[in-house]
Amino acid sequence: MGPNARGSATARSDASVGAPEGVPRGRHDPGADPAARRSTADGPPRLAVLDTPGAGGRARHFCGDLGLSIDRDGTWHYQGSPIGRKEMVCLFASVLHRAEDGSYWMVTPVEVGRVEVADVPFLAVEMFVDGGCGRSQSISFRTNCDEVVTVDRDHPLRLEHDPVTREPRPYVRVRDGLDARLTRSVYYDLVARGVETNEAGRTLFGVWSRSLFFCLGTLDEADWTARP
Numbered sequence: 001m002g003p004n005a006r007g008s009a010t011a012r013s014d015a016s017v018g019a020p021e022g023v024p025r026g027r028h029d030p031g032a033d034p035a036a037r038r039s040t041a042d043g044p045p046r047l048a049v050l051d052t053p054g055a056g057g058r059a060r061h062f063c064g065d066l067g068l069s070i071d072r073d074g075t076w077h078y079q080g081s082p083i084g085r086k087e088m089v090c091l092f093a094s095v096l097h098r099a100e101d102g103s104y105w106m107v108t109p110v111e112v113g114r115v116e117v118a119d120v121p122f123l124a125v126e127m128f129v130d131g132g133c134g135r136s137q138s139i140s141f142r143t144n145c146d147e148v149v150t151v152d153r154d155h156p157l158r159l160e161h162d163p164v165t166r167e168p169r170p171y172v173r174v175r176d177g178l179d180a181r182l183t184r185s186v187y188y189d190l191v192a193r194g195v196e197t198n199e200a201g202r203t204l205f206g207v208w209s210r211s212l213f214f215c216l217g218t219l220d221e222a223d224w225t226a227r228p
Contacts, residue, residue, distance in 0.1 A: 045099035045114075047107065063113035066106065068092070070115065074123040074144045074181075093145040096121055098177035122147070122180035124172055127189045139193065139209040141172055143180045149173070151209035159216065191216075 050060065067079045076083040076092065083089055095106050096115065104115045124141035128148075131137045140150040149155050151172060158179075160169045170182040170190070182190065193207050194216060206215040 045101065045103060045105055045112075047097050047099050047105060047112075050107065050112065060107065060109070061111045063111050066113035066115060068106070068113075068115045070104075070117045070121055072119045074121075090145045093121065093147075096178060120171060120179040120181050122174055122178065124180040124182045124186050127186050129193060133193075133208075134195065135208050135211050137193075137208055139190070139207060141180065141182070141186065143174060147174060149175070149180070151207075151212075151214065153210075153212060157207075157214045 069077045071077065076089045092106060092115075095108050097105050097107050099105060104117045104121065106113055106115055122143040122145060125144050126142040128140045128142070129137055130140070138150050140148055142148050149172060151157055155173045158171050158173075160171070161167065162169060168187065170187050171179045172182065174180050190207060194205050195208070197204050197206070197213065204213075204215045206213055208214075
């Protein structure tokens with residue numbers, strides 16, 4: 001099934017970014033990141049979306065920390081408790097932005113508040129391949145919030161390694177500085193589409209998408225560079 005067969009989650013953008021319905025507002029420890037603490041203490045972050053006026057032409061209300069967090073498994077929490085409603089998670093994710101200092105913020109027409117993110121906001125949970133194989137193929141991923149992103153120059157792949165286990169940690173850009181980490185099974189699906197190519201006397205291993213070659217290199221020293 002191709003990515004066009006999957007509809008992305010719909011969400012109202014005028015919702016409040018405060019506590020989930022029925023849950024009182026609360027504050028949350030912004031953590032040990034000095035840049036994150038400065039963003040919270042100094043007021044609203046530097047975000048392009050804040051250059052546009054909020055609802056009714058008024059400035060958005062700065063809420064500080066919302067008590068919301070996203071763990072490494074992509075699970076959203078409010079004051080330490082998991083949020084079980086996917087519709088609410090997709091709504092929150094649809095208004096998530098990343099500031100210049102790397103902190104994460106939910107921005108609606110009326111409010112802006114900070115969200116703690118352990119790694120990245122999304123997981124890539126499914127892979128699609130359209131257009132055959134090789135240069136003509138397009139590789140797309142569906143996130144845990146049902147957003148579909150196709151790998152290209154604006155949505156590149158990158159690979160990091162766990163500093164202890166050295167296991168690969170692959171990521172894809174979703175939008176506006178927000179990334180998704182590929183789950184283990186999806187990463188194996190990606191590697192299965194890999195091909196070899198020669199460049200400057202070197203044999204490279206990688207994948208094609210939208211006529212760009214994304215080089216994995218060797219798995220212990222990867223180079224996710226888009227090559228036309």
